[in-house]
Every structure is written in structure tokens, then in C-alpha cells.
Amino acid sequence: MGGNQTQIKFILLGITDSPHAQTPLFVFFLLPYIVTLVGNVGIITLVRVSPSLHTPMYFFLTQFAFTDICYSTVISPRMLADLLSEDKTISFTACMMQFFTFAFFAAIECHLLAMMAYDRHVAICQPLLYVTIISSRVCWQLVASSYLFAFLSAIVYTWCVFGGSFCGPNRIDHFFCDVVPVLKLMCSDTHSSEMVIFALFTINDVGTIVVILLSYISIIRTVLRMCSAQSRARAFHTCSSHLMAVSLFFGTAFFMYLQPPSSHRNLDKVASIIYTVVAPMLNPFIYSLRNKEVKGALKRFQKIHCICLCL
Incomplete structure (x- = not known):
């Protein structure tokens, strides 16, 4: 990436080219972005002020909520600004940094979903050893390692996408700087870059989904051996929120990135909206409305708040 390369400016074509649809x-x-911020900040705040939620499960949930905030903020503000602006140009450096941060937080999200599955596996399959295996130190080590691996992955992703030559059209047919639309603008051969991206994506996403699948296979085997129907129902209910989040995130991600660039269609923008806008908005509701502990902590917090206001 030489000096001339960094002078390039791209044009983000956005979601639609209809001027009447912009406003x-x-x-x-705008509403989903506001809900994303309020919902995820609410989850983080509630876990911090509720001693009953100071467990590894909710530690990972706060990390997940923080990642959702960052992940959405990388995309939504720029997309919203472009919808109201006639100038949709973005510099090479800004485009590269947007993609880097997007790839960074997306990779962290994958790893956190795998950690949350492993946490549920230990809690259900090895409850007597849970405190020993999932200690506070282990939690921080897992999160730190995911940040490190995500950082290194994002560097490789970014080099593969922006390390070639751009000498043709500069119009990105997307609402943010994503892999496929940017690679389409490169005039140098992209085959090797695509192979590296595919391999790294496989390690990050397919690797984490394998961890999740193995965890849930073990969970299902353990739950089916439980004598009490109530215990089985409680165990499955504990995992249901996580499974919904996994399906929402990985389903759209696999649709987007585990197919050849030539087969990408207009549905890509819809899939991108789901995992960059919709999923971060829904996750707080998935984890709060289906979780008795979170709802109980929220009710206690509301009572304390009401008492303080009365005083």
C-alpha cells in the first residue's frame, strides 16, 4: 500500500440509489441503532450493579454486549450519515480502518459465542467443578486471548483486502467497506487473497461453530440422562437464548462469506443488515426476556430505583 494508493477515494453506493427512500x-x-446502544448498555449496567449476576455466564454476556455496541457503531453511524448526505465518498484509509475494526469485533463475537457455549457445557455437564474450571482468571484469559487472535486476524484480513492495486472504478456497491465489494474493485489478481480470507474465515467461524456444536452435543447427552423433567427443561431453557444468538449471527455470516464472490447477489445487503444492524439490536432482548435471573435482577433494580426516587 504505497503513497499513491492511500490517495484513492471510494464511493459507497449505500443500500439504495433512490433519493426518495433516503430519509x-x-x-x-436510526431506531435499531438507538435500541442497540440502550439495550446493550442496559445489560452491562444491570450485570455490574446486581451481585446475583456476578458469575462467568454474565461476565461473558457483558463482553458480548460491549462487542455488539462497538460492532454496530463501526457500521451504523457512517451508514446513517450517508443516507442524509449527497457526498458518499470515503478515503482509502477510512475505508481500510472501517473494515479492520469491523473484522476485529466480528472475530471477537465469534469467539465469545464459543466461550459462552463452553461455559454452559461446564455448568451443565460438570457442575461440581464449574467454579474451578471457569474461574475469574480463566474468564479474563479467554477474553484476552480472543482479543489478541481477533487483532491478528483483522490485520491479515485487511492486508488481503487492501494490499492489492486499485486502478479501476471506485464505486463500492455496499453500505460499508466489506470484503466482497472491495475485492471486486482490485485490478490485481485476488485469487490468493480470497484463499487466505477463506482459510482464516474457516478457522475463525467454522472453528468456533465446531466448539459450539461439540459443547451442545455433550449438553444434550447430559440433559437426556437427567431423571427430572423439570431439570431437563431448565437446562434447555438456559441454552435457548445462546442458540438463538448463534443462529442469527452465524447463519447470515455463512451465507455471506462461505460462497464464491461470483455467486454473490443483491441479497448480500439484506444479510449484511441482519448481522450488522438487526442482530446487535435483538441480542439484549434475547438474553433478557428469556432469562429469569436477568428479569429478576431488573425488577429488583427498578424497586431500588423507585425507593431512591421516593426518598
């Missing part, structure tokens, strides 16, 4: 879409996407 309605701005309102339509």
Missing part, C-alpha cells in the same frame, strides 16, 4: 431509511435504521 425514511434513515429513520428506519
